[in-house]
Amino acid sequence: MPELKLTFERDGKTVHKETSGFTGKDCESVTEFIEKALKGQDMTRKRKDTYYIGNSNKQRKKTLNSDIRQ
Amino acid sequence: MSHFLDMKVPLTNPEAIVNGLVRKGVPLQDIEVHKQPTRLIGYNGQDRMANIIVRKNSLNNCSNATGMKSGAYSDLGFAEQADGTYKVLVDDINFNPTWVEELSMYHNVESAKIALDNKKIKYVESEEEGLPVIKATIPNRQQKKIAPRRTISFS
Numbered sequence: 001m002p003e004l005k006l007t008f009e010r011d012g013k014t015v016h017k018e019t020s021g022f023t024g025k026d027c028e029s030v031t032e033f034i035e036k037a038l039k040g041q042d043m044t045r046k047r048k049d050t051y052y053i054g055n056s057n058k059q060r061k062k063t064l065n066s067d068i069r070q
Numbered sequence: 071m072s073h074f075l076d077m078k079v080p081l082t083n084p085e086a087i088v089n090g091l092v093r094k095g096v097p098l099q100d101i102e103v104h105k106q107p108t109r110l111i112g113y114n115g116q117d118r119m120a121n122i123i124v125r126k127n128s129l130n131n132c133s134n135a136t137g138m139k140s141g142a143y144s145d146l147g148f149a150e151q152a153d154g155t156y157k158v159l160v161d162d163i164n165f166n167p168t169w170v171e172e173l174s175m176y177h178n179v180e181s182a183k184i185a186l187d188n189k190k191i192k193y194v195e196s197e198e199e200g201l202p203v204i205k206a207t208i209p210n211r212q213q214k215k216i217a218p219r220r221t222i223s224f225s
Contacts, residue, residue: 006182006204012174015182017075022208027072030208037185038178039154040077048072 004031015040020048081156081174083181087122087148090176094169100128110145113161120147120159179204 002023007016015038019027028045035043081087084103092098102108107119111126129142147159158170179195179202186193186206193206 002208004204004206004208006206007198008175008178008182008202008204010168010171010175010201012171012178013078013080015077015079015178017077018072019208020072022072033189034182034185035075035077037188038077038079038181039082040075040079043075043077046074048074 002026002030004034006034079174079178079181081148081158081177082154083177083184084122084148084150084156086177086180086184087156087173089180090173091122091124093176093180094173095132096124096128097132100124100132107149110147110159112144112159114143116161118147118149118159118161120145120149122148122156175202 002021003019005018005020007018009015017031017034019031022030088098088101088103091101102123102125104121104123107121108123109117110120110123112118124146126142126145129146142165144161146165148156149159151157160170182204183193183195186204191206191208193204195202195204197203
């Protein structure tokens, strides 16, 4: 099941967001509301290794298709 | 697919500020919320305008909650700025700065809870290494529905 984890730092400013178990690009779009609600600033995003698994397959398909067209 | 995100959060949600004050031990009935900025008394009688106010007397009554060693010299206020953020007004040398930071932390927790409640998403609040943590289970809108399996019978 897709999960969202928020950790709140004691400095009163920093919030860490972590998502896991999503499919496709949902992890960013489905949980974006929390960034908007908190009016997050100075955001630093780091994608987990698993983020690229689906993308790389699609990318691979695209590359294959373009290879076929040529 | 998953990711990490770090962000800085300003004070923006008045409801979360009030909830944060309550979590820090200020009684709800002692918190004034005003749509129009209202006068608060600062140090040495200097006045300022704020939307959320906790009066000096109330702060003294809950000094255990605010961590002040001696009596408060001023009211505590939160003034809404043009950009929608709230500025903390505290003209008091007795005031513990880490108290305001913790209050801001609880504002962030309460803001997140309000956002999750609005989306009707279930969550659990806990503590990890002394820090508040919220874990929510998000319904995946793009989750593909699996078609029911067909049974083919051969005669």
